[in-house]
Amino acid sequence: MTVPLGRATTTPGLEPSPSRIDTFSLRMPQLHGRQRNVRVYVPPGYDCDENLAWPVLVMQDGQSLFTAGPFGDWRLGQTMDQLVESGRSSGAVIVGVDNSEHRWDEYGPWANSHMMDWMIPSWANATQGGEAAAYLSFIVDTLLPGVASRYRISTARAHTGIGGSSMGGLFALYAGLTRPDVFSKVLAMSTAVWFAESGGPWLSKNRLLALIERRVPPNDVHFYLDVGANERSRLAEPNVCSADGTALTYPQVYVEGTERVVSALRERGVPDAHLRLVIDPAGIHHETAWARRFEGAVEWLFP
DSSP states (O other), X not given: OOOOBOOOOOBTTBOOOOOEEEEEEEEEGGGTTEEEEEEEEEOTTGGGOTTOBBOEEEEEOGGGTSSOBTTBOOOXXXXXXXXXXXXXXXXXXXXXXXXXXXXXXXXXXXXXXXXXXXXXXXXXXXXXXXXXXXHHHHIIIIIHHHHHHHSOBOOSGGGEEEEEETXXXXXXXXXXXXOTTTOSEEEEESXXXXXXXXXXXXXXXXXXXXXXXXXXXXXXXXXXXXXXXXXXXXXXXXXXXXXXXXXXXXXXXXXXXXXXXXXXXXXXXXXXXXXXXXXXXXXXXXXXXXXXXXHHHHHHHOO
């Protein structure tokens, strides 16, 4: 039996139940039994009708989504509350999975053996990545069933989204491309397209672009991508050149990488109505920028 979809609406004379943030821990059997904290935003009105299920958005880097972390705060709870109160979104359950020291590996679909061209040794090892398939299995086979056992979320792909920023954005695209049977909404902010490089001139052998080329996404998957014009992952520029030998800058890498992904998705048949690109002229690679753009992203993905 199909469960009616929840919608955070205001009834005259009746105060909707307030939103809240819950936290629990899950074991990750797909990743050597690692433990991970999970934070869940429960939208206003969730407790008013126990017969309703709700759309769900799974986000990475959970410890910075709802409270201030070491690099800032996405303020997702406040933003979602405002969108619901103003009627610009019907609301959704947002599931934030905390990251860990395994972030590069868990979010990286492929092993990148050229990390020192992009990062400094204190931020990364010479080779990182390769565990994203196992991490995706954790989300699909452990996390979502675990959340569904605790909360009334819709299990229909039409109401299930995956999102993140930087490496989390790369992972969200990978998840949407490889598991469109689960996810029909993809939110990718400031995507680390550079991590998918396998050596050579910039974008000449990019594994994310190759993945898009091999797979034809269903035409009902919605892809939201954005990027700032002032993004950078370190102070020094990457040690990589374009095909004509020109040295790259980080702002160039982030904007060009995102634009090429959007072009590749369009070439593979994703209709313009299901594809949105936002370039933020003042955007930097930081939680404050992602917090500012999240409002437009969720308003488009979860109207």
